[in-house]
Amino acid sequence: MIRTLLLDPPLTPSPDDARSSLRRELLKPEYNDQNLVQRLLDGIQRLLDRAVDAASSASLVQTLVAMVALVAIVGAAVWLVTRARTGARHRPGAEPVLPPDEHATGAELRARAESALEQGRHAQALVDGFRALTLHQIEGGRLVDAPGATAREVARSLATTYPAQGERVSVTAGRFDSVLYGDRPATADQARDVLVLDDELRGRR
Structure with missing residues (x-):
C-alpha cells in the first residue's frame, strides 16, 4: 500500500504550474508596486529552481516532502500578496474624486x-x-x-x-x-x- 501511495502522482501542482499560477496572480493590475512584485517573483523563481535541482537527485519520498513544502511556501506567498492587494483597494488615493453624497454642481x-x-x-x-x-x-x-x-x-x-x-x-x-x-x-x-x-x-x- 505504501508503495502504491508513493507511485501515485502527487495531488499537488508541479513547480512549473505553481510558478505560473503565482506569476498570473502577481501580475494582476491591482498590484501597483511593480518593483515589489518583481522582487518577490525573482525570489520565488530562485527558490523553485533550487527545489527542482535538489529534487532531481533526491529519493521519491524526499521529492514528495519537498513538493509539499514548496506548495505551502507558494501558497503563503499568494496569501500575503492577496492581502496586500485587498489593502491596496482601500489605500489613500483609491477613493472617488466626487463623494457619493456630493450633489453640488x-x-x-x-x-x-x-x-x-x-x-x-x-x-x-x-x-x-x-x-x-x-x-x-x-x-x-x-x-x-x-x-x-x-x-x-x-x-x-x-x-x-x-x-x-x-x-x-x-x-x-x-x-x-x-x-x-x-x-x-x-x-x-x-x-x-x-x-x-x-x-x-x-x-x-
Whole structure:
C-alpha cells in the first residue's frame, strides 16, 4: 500500500504550474508596486529552481516532502500578496474624486473653491477646485460620468482629451490625493493653479 501511495502522482501542482499560477496572480493590475512584485517573483523563481535541482537527485519520498513544502511556501506567498492587494483597494488615493453624497454642481464647487482660497484655506480650495474641474468636464460631456472614479482615473481620461495639458492634469490629480488623503498642506499657488487649469480646460483662457 505504501508503495502504491508513493507511485501515485502527487495531488499537488508541479513547480512549473505553481510558478505560473503565482506569476498570473502577481501580475494582476491591482498590484501597483511593480518593483515589489518583481522582487518577490525573482525570489520565488530562485527558490523553485533550487527545489527542482535538489529534487532531481533526491529519493521519491524526499521529492514528495519537498513538493509539499514548496506548495505551502507558494501558497503563503499568494496569501500575503492577496492581502496586500485587498489593502491596496482601500489605500489613500483609491477613493472617488466626487463623494457619493456630493450633489453640488460644477459652478457651486468652483465658487466654494474660490471662497476657500480667499479665506486662506488652500488645501480645501485645491480639493474643491479639482472636484469642480472634474464635474465641469462631466457636465460638458468631455468626461464620462463614472461614479467612483479616482483622481488618477480622471487624469488619465482627461490626458487623452487634452494631450497638451495631460502632464498638468496628472500633477494636479497627485496633489489632490496628497492633500485629501495624505494630509499634505497646499500652497496658494497650487490651489490657484487648479482654478486656472479648470478655466483652460473649459476654454475660458
